[in-house]
Structures are given as structure tokens and as C-alpha cells.
Amino acid sequence: MKTILIIEDEEGISRVLAAYLKRAGYAPVRASTGGEALAQFESQDPALVLLDIMLPDLDGLELLSRIRLQSACPIIMLSARDAIGDRLAGLDGGADDYMSKPFVPEEVVARVNAVLRRRPHWTDRECRRLYGNLVIDFSAKEVLVNGAKVALGPRELSLLLFLAERPGRTFTREQLIEQVWGMDYDGSDRAVDLSIKRLRQSLSHWSAGAGEIRTLRGMGYQFWLKE
The missing domain is CATH 1.10.10.10 (Winged helix-like DNA-binding domain superfamily/Winged helix DNA-binding domain)
Structure with a gap:
């Protein structure tokens, strides 16, 4: 069972995403801060990361950069900010996909499936x-x-x-x-x-x-x- 790390400080969104991912056959792990996320990333070795841009202690783009220094694990950015500059910053920083809030949980699961289908060698x-x-x-x-x-x-x-x-x-x-x-x-x-x-x-x-x-x-x- 592939582990998906959800980095999201909004409890409601995090809980819903975890429920849908679990239903789809994944093992969701949640983190609400950048510091907690880095610790979970190192200990859990996730197959994919869902990363919110706005975190209480660390900007999501900075966290993206830190993860990319040590891993090429697939990352999907989640953000309430939909400006083209934010999307480009995320994609240019190494994100595999970018989704704007509000989103439908089923689409998030579909995006996760799509990214892992085209990059199965990361974990398989x-x-x-x-x-x-x-x-x-x-x-x-x-x-x-x-x-x-x-x-x-x-x-x-x-x-x-x-x-x-x-x-x-x-x-x-x-x-x-x-x-x-x-x-x-x-x-x-x-x-x-x-x-x-x-x-x-x-x-x-x-x-x-x-x-x-x-x-x-x-x-x-x-x-x-x-x-």
C-alpha cells in the first residue's frame, strides 16, 4: 500500500483528503506544519506528497525546495492562490501538478492516480x-x-x-x-x-x-x- 503524505494545516481539508485516499487504497499520513512534514517525509518515505502552499511555520514553496534537495518524490501543490505566478513558481520549483482550492476530493485522488501511473518507478x-x-x-x-x-x-x-x-x-x-x-x-x-x-x-x-x-x-x- 502506497503512502501519501498530506501537508495541510486546515484540519477539515486534511481529514477529508485522508478519508478519500484511504478509500482509494492508499495509506494517508498527515502533517499540519512544515517541521512536522519534514520529519514525516524522512520517516515515512511517501510515494507522493500533497503540499499546501500556505503553512503556519514554513512557506510551501520553501518546503518544496527542501524536499527537492533530497528527493524527486512526486509532489502535487494545493493552494487557495490561483495566480499564474504562483502556479509557475510551484511547477518551476519541481512540483508535478498544481491544484487550486476549492477542489473536489475525487479530482485530487484522480490526480494522484495519474501522477503515480506515469511515474511508477519511484516506489515500485x-x-x-x-x-x-x-x-x-x-x-x-x-x-x-x-x-x-x-x-x-x-x-x-x-x-x-x-x-x-x-x-x-x-x-x-x-x-x-x-x-x-x-x-x-x-x-x-x-x-x-x-x-x-x-x-x-x-x-x-x-x-x-x-x-x-x-x-x-x-x-x-x-x-x-x-x-
Whole structure:
């Protein structure tokens, strides 16, 4: 049963979300402050986080930033603020989705299902693979080169995990957007190119010849490994 961490200071909303998530087969855990949320996040290892922006002790965007420093766990922002600037701040900060209050609990559950469907490897994968001096831990969502942890943004990490699970297969930009970021992604498909570029830069010390993220002109991208 997957754990969902609900970070919400309004007791009524938190209780209702927990009830609907439990009914949908999840194990909800609740936190009402940023400090409590960080402690719960470390101890519970949730599959997904529902994060309210307005918390009594810590701004939700700051909490988002702190979580992203240690994890690429999927995060859905919840907020009474619906200004485009707030939405962009949340999404640019690494959130996977953004929902404005008031919302229907059934839609929140549907969004949770959708995010976890397109990113099942965050919790379902329990393995550690070696590719030369590159190590990908699918369980801890960590990437190491020469034993040192590589800091990747959520989009770059999600792309790497997706491609590394399917070595040798070629995917177009459109397929990567659909499979990794979801059909509700509304940015340019050129964002895939930018994420691939950043990923290659982050893996610049990966042993030459062990493997690479290849561009097949007119076809797409693949995670290539030396035979």
C-alpha cells in the first residue's frame, strides 16, 4: 500500500483528503506544519506528497525546495492562490501538478492516480544497477558517478530513470513527454532537448565508452550501453 503524505494545516481539508485516499487504497499520513512534514517525509518515505502552499511555520514553496534537495518524490501543490505566478513558481520549483482550492476530493485522488501511473518507478522499483562508474539506485532515486551523488532536477531524473529501465530503445520527444511527464504537460517539446542536455552535463564524468544517452537524428533518444 502506497503512502501519501498530506501537508495541510486546515484540519477539515486534511481529514477529508485522508478519508478519500484511504478509500482509494492508499495509506494517508498527515502533517499540519512544515517541521512536522519534514520529519514525516524522512520517516515515512511517501510515494507522493500533497503540499499546501500556505503553512503556519514554513512557506510551501520553501518546503518544496527542501524536499527537492533530497528527493524527486512526486509532489502535487494545493493552494487557495490561483495566480499564474504562483502556479509557475510551484511547477518551476519541481512540483508535478498544481491544484487550486476549492477542489473536489475525487479530482485530487484522480490526480494522484495519474501522477503515480506515469511515474511508477519511484516506489515500485527495488534495485541498484551499475553502468561502469555510473550507479542508478531505482529504490532510493539516487544517481552516483565515481561514488559521488549527482544532483539532478526532477525532470532530468525522471528521464534518466525511464530511459535506463529501457536500454537500447529509442523514444521520440512526444513519447517521452507522454510517458514521463504526462499528457497534461503544456510546455514545448523542446523542453525534452533541454533536459537531455542538462542530463548529459551532469553525467559528464560517466566513463567514456561505458554508455551514453544517444541522439538518433530524426528518431529520438536512447540510453545506450556498450555490449
